[in-house]
Amino acid sequence: xxxxxxxxxxxxxxxxxxxxxxxxxxxxxxxxxxxxxxxxxxxxxxxxxxxxxxxxxxxxxxxxxxxxxxxxxxxxxxxxxxxxxxxxxxxxxxxxxxxxxxxxxxxxxxxxxxxxxxxxxxxxxxxxxxxxxxxxxxxxxxxxxxxxxxxxxxxxxxxxxxxxxxxxxxxxxxxxxxxxxxxxxxxxxxxxxxxxxxxxxxxxxxxxxxxxxxxxxxxxxxxxxxxxxxxxxxxxxxxxxxxxxxxxxx
Amino acid sequence: xxxxxxxxxxxxxxxxxxxxxxxxxxxxxxxxxxxxxxxxxxxxxxxxxxxxxxxxxxxxxxxxxxxxxxxxxxxxxxxxxxxxxxxxxxxxxxxxxxxxxxxxxxxxxxxxxxxxxxxxxxxxxxxxxxxxxxxxxxxxxxxxxxxxxxxxxxxxxxxxxxxxxxxxxxxxxxxxxxxxxxxxxxxxxxxxxxxxxxxxxxxxxxxxxxxxxxxxxxxxxxxxxxxxxxxxxxxxxxxxxx
Numbered sequence: 001x002x003x004x005x006x007x008x009x010x011x012x013x014x015x016x017x018x019x020x021x022x023x024x025x026x027x028x029x030x031x032x033x034x035x036x037x038x039x040x041x042x043x044x045x046x047x048x049x050x051x052x053x054x055x056x057x058x059x060x061x062x063x064x065x066x067x068x069x070x071x072x073x074x075x076x077x078x079x080x081x082x083x084x085x086x087x088x089x090x091x092x093x094x095x096x097x098x099x100x101x102x103x104x105x106x107x108x109x110x111x112x113x114x115x116x117x118x119x120x121x122x123x124x125x126x127x128x129x130x131x132x133x134x135x136x137x138x139x140x141x142x143x144x145x146x147x148x149x150x151x152x153x154x155x156x157x158x159x160x161x162x163x164x165x166x167x168x169x170x171x172x173x174x175x176x177x178x179x180x181x182x183x184x185x186x187x188x189x190x191x192x193x194x195x196x197x198x199x200x201x202x203x204x205x206x207x208x209x210x211x212x213x214x215x216x217x218x219x220x221x222x223x224x225x226x227x228x229x230x231x232x233x234x235x236x237x238x239x240x241x242x243x244x245x246x247x248x249x250x
Numbered sequence: 251x252x253x254x255x256x257x258x259x260x261x262x263x264x265x266x267x268x269x270x271x272x273x274x275x276x277x278x279x280x281x282x283x284x285x286x287x288x289x290x291x292x293x294x295x296x297x298x299x300x301x302x303x304x305x306x307x308x309x310x311x312x313x314x315x316x317x318x319x320x321x322x323x324x325x326x327x328x329x330x331x332x333x334x335x336x337x338x339x340x341x342x343x344x345x346x347x348x349x350x351x352x353x354x355x356x357x358x359x360x361x362x363x364x365x366x367x368x369x370x371x372x373x374x375x376x377x378x379x380x381x382x383x384x385x386x387x388x389x390x391x392x393x394x395x396x397x398x399x400x401x402x403x404x405x406x407x408x409x410x411x412x413x414x415x416x417x418x419x420x421x422x423x424x425x426x427x428x429x430x431x432x433x434x435x436x437x438x439x440x441x442x443x444x445x446x447x448x449x450x451x452x453x454x455x456x457x458x459x460x461x462x463x464x465x466x467x468x469x470x471x472x473x474x475x476x477x478x479x480x481x482x483x484x485x486x487x488x489x490x491x492x
Contacts, residue, residue: 089398110396159398162400
């Protein structure tokens with residue numbers, strides 16, 4: 001059964017059409033990678049899923065519940081928006097940790113504010129998540145004392161603390177030095193092994209090939225190609241994808 | 251008059267200066283926030299009203315604003331409220347006649363209220379611009395990180411943005427606060443007996459000019475104290491970087 005179904009998502013900023021009818025679905029426990037050159041609409045798509053942007057048209061369905069319908073004209077309440085966002089987690093390219101809080105507080109802030117569980121249980125869970133991303137010993141450090149890779153791993157733990165059904169990554173390694181991308185990719189890989197449902201926007205082709213169940217190639221606001229990693233990387237059908245992949249193998 | 255007597259005479263005036271300083275901060279620090287929010291409002295009329303008020307208040311000398319607030323109610327509306335405050339106090343209070351602080355305050359209560367209003371409005375407008383700059387300097391990513399975790403707008407502002415804003419505005423606020431203690435001297439334009447007015451009083455009645463220069467010591471010591479305190483606050487917030 002599809003945990004996520006996206007139908008005919010269109011989005012324009014002013015006169016610039018960024019998404020021109022995106023359709024895809026995602027099964028529970030699967031990993032979807034989205035590749036494509038800059039400006040193809042990958043990030044906007046993720047932002048629409050996370051209700052940071054609102055599509056002009058189309059529907060988004062999570063577990064058979066329509067959480068977004070572009071044809072609806074009634075106003076979205078803040079409470080509705082917040083509930084809708086909780087289906088998804090989002091890990092940003094630039095981490096966006098809260099600088100004034102320790103690593104542990106970064107992870108427990110939202111669960112405590114939203115009274116997800118008792119503060120003790122939230123803390124316990126945060127420590128467990130920190131252990132999973134290999135940063136137990138940094139619990140009481142501030143973000144500025146961490147490397148980029150460590151910050152991104154904390155950001156992943158922070159997103160996981162709210163138990164999202166689908167975890168989204170927006171180019172999680174693009175802001176990192178090459179030697180730090182490995183530790184972040186390793187964490188995402190272990191999440192995939194644990195059957196976390198994920199959508200990863202990435203420029204790491206090798207990683208996308210290894211870890212994904214499905215790969216989407218976006219070009220100019222549409223899904224130009226979609227398939228298993230073997231199909232997309234091994235046997236690209238369109239000239240655009242061939243050219244795109246060629247630019248990476250240089 | 252001995253040196254000690256002159257020091258005490260000036261110190262009484264400096265208490266008045268400090269009172270203007272404290273009341274202004276107490277009122278302007280919170281009042282700046284709604285003005286900042288209004289000038290960032292997406293609702294245009296609110297935004298333009300706020301911006302116009304800030305433009306007028308920052309564009310006109312504070313001394314002129316003191317005159318306007320003090321005299322306009324009487325001149326334009328036939329209702330000299332500040333003089334009435336003086337009259338009321340004169341009638342209902344037993345004013346000591348020892349030249350002490352209490353006498354200075356009670357005999358000038360109306361004018362002081364006008365000064366408080368003028369200073370609070372003026373400084374609130376300056377503070378609002380500092381707040382606005384601080385709030386707008388926080389990256390969109392900080393808000394979005396809070397939103398995607400399911401936090402409400404007010405939670406994001408209070409729990410995530412506010413402390414980062416405070417850290418960023420401490421240095422410019424320190425500047426304004428230090429300017430404020432010196433600006434209190436403007437109150438002598440409506441005869442409020444702050445320290446410079448007191449010194450001028452000595453020049454006029456005792457033909458002593460040096461106390462006027464001596465007042466600088468009071469300001470210097472207080473600004474020194476402020477610098478230390480504000481520096482400590484800055485250091486206290488240096489545990490995180492953004």
